[in-house]
Amino acid sequence: MAYSETSLDRGISPATLRSLANARKSIIELSGRAADSVVLRREFRAIVAKLLPIDGYCVNTADPATLLITGSVGDGLPAAMATRIFEIEYQESDFSKLRDLAVRASNVAVLSRETRNCAERSVRMRDVLAPLGYAYELRCALLAGGRCWGYLHLLRSRQQSDFSNVEAELVQALSVDIAHALRLSILRGAPAESEPEAPGLMLFAADRNVVESMNAAAERWLHELSGELREPLPHAICAVVQRARSNVEGAASSAVSRLQTSKGRWLTVHGTLLGNRVAVVLERAQPHEIAPIVLCAHDLSPREEGVVPLLLRGMSNEEIALDLKISVHTVKDHIKSIFRKTGIASRSELGARIFAGQYMPRIARRAPLGASGWFAAEKA
Numbered sequence: 001m002a003y004s005e006t007s008l009d010r011g012i013s014p015a016t017l018r019s020l021a022n023a024r025k026s027i028i029e030l031s032g033r034a035a036d037s038v039v040l041r042r043e044f045r046a047i048v049a050k051l052l053p054i055d056g057y058c059v060n061t062a063d064p065a066t067l068l069i070t071g072s073v074g075d076g077l078p079a080a081m082a083t084r085i086f087e088i089e090y091q092e093s094d095f096s097k098l099r100d101l102a103v104r105a106s107n108v109a110v111l112s113r114e115t116r117n118c119a120e121r122s123v124r125m126r127d128v129l130a131p132l133g134y135a136y137e138l139r140c141a142l143l144a145g146g147r148c149w150g151y152l153h154l155l156r157s158r159q160q161s162d163f164s165n166v167e168a169e170l171v172q173a174l175s176v177d178i179a180h181a182l183r184l185s186i187l188r189g190a191p192a193e194s195e196p197e198a199p200g201l202m203l204f205a206a207d208r209n210v211v212e213s214m215n216a217a218a219e220r221w222l223h224e225l226s227g228e229l230r231e232p233l234p235h236a237i238c239a240v241v242q243r244a245r246s247n248v249e250g251a252a253s254s255a256v257s258r259l260q261t262s263k264g265r266w267l268t269v270h271g272t273l274l275g276n277r278v279a280v281v282l283e284r285a286q287p288h289e290i291a292p293i294v295l296c297a298h299d300l301s302p303r304e305e306g307v308v309p310l311l312l313r314g315m316s317n318e319e320i321a322l323d324l325k326i327s328v329h330t331v332k333d334h335i336k337s338i339f340r341k342t343g344i345a346s347r348s349e350l351g352a353r354i355f356a357g358q359y360m361p362r363i364a365r366r367a368p369l370g371a372s373g374w375f376a377a378e379k380a
Contacts (some may be wrong), residue, residue: 012166020170023051024177028275031181037061037369040185041073044178048154051174052167056134056155060098061182064147064373066312067099068351068359071369076155081128086360090352094123099314101141102148108172110163111137129155138163140171144179145270145281149186149373152178180272184279186369187215198371200282202237209238212277217371221282224261237269241278244271299341307334311347312354 026047034040041059048054056076060069069089072082088094096109115121119135129137136156141148152175156163187201200218202211211233225234236257243255255271270281300308303324310320317335321328344350362375370376 012169016166016170019051020173023047023174025275026050027174027177027181031184031274032277034181034185036188037071037182037185038073040181045075048152048171048174051170052154052163053156053160054154055157055160056132056153058153059142059178059182060151060153061186061369062098062102062142062148062150062373063359064149066309066354067102067148067314068312068355069098069151069363070359070373070375071363071366074153076134077128077132081132084128085124086355087352088124088127090355091348092123095121096139098139098141098151099312101139101151102143103314106172107141107143107175108168109139110165110168111139112162133157136160136162138168138171140175142175142179142182144176144183147373149179149182180274180279183281183373184274186373187281187371198283202280202282204241204278204280206276209233209241215371218282221261221267224263225267237280237282240269240271240280244273244278300338304334304338304341307331307338308350308354311335311338312351314347 027044030040030043030047034043041061044059045054045057048057056074058072058074058077061071062068063070069086077085089098095111095114101107101109111119111122111125119125119137120130125134125137129135134155135158138154140152142150142152152171154163154171184201187199198217200215200221202214202218204210205212222234240255240257243257257269261267268283270283272279272281306324307320310323315323317328317331321331324331338350339345342350342353344353367375
């Protein structure tokens with residue numbers, strides 16, 4: 001079952017549309033005042049609950065490079081059961097897996113629709129959700145800027161009715177704002193890095209080209225720009241701000257531009273309208289996403305390490321070959337070498353190994369996230 005935001009104006013009452021508008025406005029306001037990602041995700045619950053009834057709730061952050069979970073905030077799921085959820089997600093076959101939601105045509109899934117009205121076919125429903133009294137589940141990947149920054153899980157008990165198609169569409173529409181807010185919170189809280197490789201964040205005041213705040217990475221990117229472009233701000237940045245503001249009021253508007261720095265590097269500038277303010281993200285153009293996963297113990301080559309995140313994203317051999325500009329035969333050789341060195345027999349086992357060894361320990365000790373969505377460097 002696919003859901004399209006374009007259908008929101010058909011068959012939905014004006015009162016429901018007003019509730020959606022209020023929820024989006026609340027998320028925008030929350031993104032401007034939340035201290036960090038954890039506070040943001042906790043406060044999302046009340047906003048979502050005003051839009052549709054829920055009994056259980058969770059928001060995960062995700063590593064955009066691998067689509068693996070990097071943290072969880074929510075309620076309704078005991079910690080002991082969360083471990084089983086992770087096992088199912090990364091080691092067993094099930095319906096509407098999170099990674100699939102991040103890359104398929106529709107980023108939202110109601111479990112009953114996915115299982116053709118037989119939710120008991122789902123392993124997580126049988127082993128985890130049903131024993132806790134839940135009967136209905138809705139999942140949604142949180143996408144912004146072409147990347148997945150997290151996942152939203154909503155649950156209902158047996159006493160409630162199932163999630164309707166309209167409710168799924170409402171969540172899908174709301175997910176865009178949640179994703180933007182989640183990304184902004186990660187950028188705000190990310191520790192400064194020594195080189196201007198991390199995304200920079202600039203927040204512009206209402207109706208003016210006045211910077212309210214920016215992170216350290218944005219300052220370094222601006223410093224790397226030279227010549228007349230810095231009088232007072234790069235023209236491309238001002239243009240992006242104005243383009244974002246020129247979109248229809250209330251719509252999810254954005255603008256993108258590229259410019260070259262004094263070091264010859266290409267910088268992509270993304271502008272997003274948040275109420276009457278504009279958030280601008282500066283990041284290196286077309287970065288090659290390599291998951292920051294420590295695999296040195298297995299003596300993988302740099303090229304093999306580059307293949308790992310693409311495998312984790314579920315890409316086929318042909319897609320990996322196209323992405324890395326190498327032959328399919330070479331891709332197969334790299335995969336064989338990775339499996340041999342790591343003692344892994346399948347792609348799913350690779351995902352489970354990486355999650356258990358690199359993500360789960362950091363989640364357990366609540367390691368902070370860096371600007372890229374991966375965990376920030378921890379002090380010795």
